[in-house]
Amino acid sequence: MISRRDFLQAAMATTALYGASGFGNWSKLAAQQALTQDDLLSFDTFGNVSLIHITDIHAQLVPIYFREPSVNIGVGDNRGAVPHLTGGDFRKLYGIEDSSPSHYALSSGDFQALAGAYGRMGGLDRVATVVNSIRADRPDAILLDGGDTWHGSYTCYHSQGQDMVNAMNALKPDAMTFHWEFTLGSERVQELVEGLPFAALGQNIFDAEWDEPAELFKPYKFFERGGVKVAVIGQAFPYMPIANPRWMFPEYSFGIRDENMQAMVDEVRAQGAECVVVLSHNGFDVDKKMASVVTGIDVILSGHTHDALPEPVLIGETIIVASGSNGKFVSRVDLDIQNGRMMGFRHKLIPIFSDVITPDPDMAALIQAERAPHADKLSEVIGQTDSVLYRRGNFNGSWDDLICDALISEREAEIALSPGVRWGPSLVPGDITREDIWNVTSMSYGEAYRTEMTGEFLKVVLEDVADNIFNPDPYYQQGGDMVRTGGLGYTIDVTKPQGERISNLTLLKTGELIDPSKSYVVAGWASVNEGTEGPQIWDVVENHIRKLGTVSVSENNSVTVVNG
C-alpha cells in the first residue's frame, strides 16, 4: 500500500482526469494522464468559455469519507451503461489502476485500506482553492451550483441553511438550481433566495395553483463570457412533491416539463445565445433522455444521482457532465464556441483530496466561524464502530442497517424502513461523533414514526419504491435507491413490471413468510405525510449507539436480487 507521504506526490501525478479535447472517440484515449501539481492547479486552458460545476454538496463544509456504491443497477437501455458500472467494471472501462487514487475517489472496493492511505475528500475550503485557481486561469469562468446544497448537516439544520448560504456566497457562484432546499419550507426558501447575490434558476419550477412559471425563480440567465453569449437554463429536481413532503412547499409544482425546456432553449437561441448550458438536478438517466428529446443544448451539468464520471457522456450533440457529491469533486469544462456552435471541449473531473489541496484561508476561517458555536455538540463522541459505515448502494448500506437496527430496538418494532437517499458520508472504523450521525440523518422531517402495516401494504410500498428506481423509462424514475428494510427480507427481480418485482417477503426474526392479511409493527423515518409524530431519527440512532458502545455491522443478505 502507498504511504500517505508518497501519496502526496503520487496523487498529484495521477488524480486529475482528462476528458477529451473535441468530439471523437475519447473513450479510447487514455482517461488519465500523468500530471504534476502544476497541471492540477493550471488546467490547459481551452476555447473561450469555462464552466465550473459543483453539485449535491449536502452541506458538507469539512472533508469527509465517501464510499462510492458497489451496487447500482441500470435498467432498460441503461443496463450496463455508465453510471451503472461499479467497482472493477468501472475501473476497467476508464483504464483506472487498482488501488490508485482514482480507484479510491471514483469506485468501490478496498475502501477501508484506501481510505487509510488517501484520507478524506472534499471540504469547501479546498473547493475554494480549486475554484480560485481556475479563476486565475480564466477570470470569467462561470461557477454553477447544481443544488442539494442547503441540506444535510448539524450546522445546516440549526441555521436553516444559513451556514451554507454564507459559505457559497463567499465562493461567488453565478447560478444555482434546487432540490432539498425546498424541504426548508417555502417561506424560508423565499427568504434565502431573495437574498442571493446570484441567479436562482428552474425552468420547471411552477406555481402550483396557476400552473405557470413561479415568479421567484427565473428559467434562465445570460452570461457574456469571452465574447460569447452563454445561456444557463436551470432544471430543478422534477419530483420534489412526490419524493419529499409536498405540504412543506404547497405553492410549487415541478415535473420534467421537457416541452418547456425545448421552448426555453429555442427562446434563448432566438435571443442570440451561442452556447446553451443546462444546470440540472434531474439525475443522470433522466438527463440522458432529456438530451435525446430536447435539441439545442450544448452541455448538461448533471446532479441528483451523485454519479462521478471522469469523462462526459455524449448524447447527440449534447455533453453530459456528472460531478459527484458531498464536495468530493469539482468539474471544469472548457468550451470552444464559434459562430453559435460548440466546436470542442476539454473536461476535467477534479477529485478534492483534502490532504493534497491546500485549504483556502478565507473560506477555512468562514467555515470555522460557522461551526464554532456548535463545536462541543459536533465533536461529542457517541460510540465507536468496528465496521465501515456507508450508505450508497441500490438495496442496503451499513449505515442504514445500523439505523434500521436502532429503529427496531428503540421503537420496539418488528420491521424498520429507512429511506433510500443517496446523501450521507461514510465512516471508517473508529469514533462516531454526533456530527457523523447528523450527516446521515439530518432533515426537516426526521420524525421516527411507529405504526402498523399489513403484509399486503408492505408489498405495495416496496413495489412502489422499486418502480421509482427500476422503471425502464428514466422519466418515471425519481433517483435515489430502494427503501432500506430492517427485520424484513425479500427477493426482487428488477426486470419485472410494477407489482411483480417483489416476492418472498420474509419476517427475518421468525423466518416466516409475511402474511398479507396480518399487521406488523413498523418503525421508520422521513415520512412525506404531514403531522408525522415520533422522536427525531438522530436521537433514536444516538441512543442506540450509546447503548451498544461499539457498533459492528455484519454483511446484509436480506435482499436477493434477480436479473440484477
Place this chain on the structure above:
Amino acid sequence: MTFTRRETLAIGLGGVAALALPMQAAAMVDDKIAAFTGGADVGEGGLTLTAPEIAENGNTVPVEVSAPGAVSILLLAAGNPNPDVCTFNFGPLAGAQAASTRIRLARTQEVVAVAKMADGSFVRAAQEVKVTIGGCGG
C-alpha cells in the same frame, strides 16, 4: 403517529383493489371511443396530450389537450372506475382548439384523448401517468 393508519390503509386498499379492474376498464375505454368515433378508424398525429409523467397529487392532475382544426376532443382516464372525464367541443369561433383541466386518477394509468377533426377523421394520443405513494429522494 401519522402516516396515519387510516390513510395508509386507504392508499393500500386503493392500490390493490385497482388490480382487479384493468380488463374491464380497457373494454369500457374501447366502448367509449367507439361511441365517440362511430366505429371509424383512429389515426395518430395532430393531437397533443400534455400530462405529467408522475402525478404530484393523484387527486388533481393537470392535463392539457390541443388539436388544431379539431371540432371536439374526448378525454378518458383509462384506469378510473368510470373512465369518462369530458368531451370538449369547439365551435367555429373558437380561437384555438385546446383546453386544459385537472382530473382525479385512482391509480397509475393511461390518460387517453381522441380528437374529431373538421374533415370527420379521428386521431388519438395517450400518456401513462404514474400515481405513487412517494418518499425518498436523492
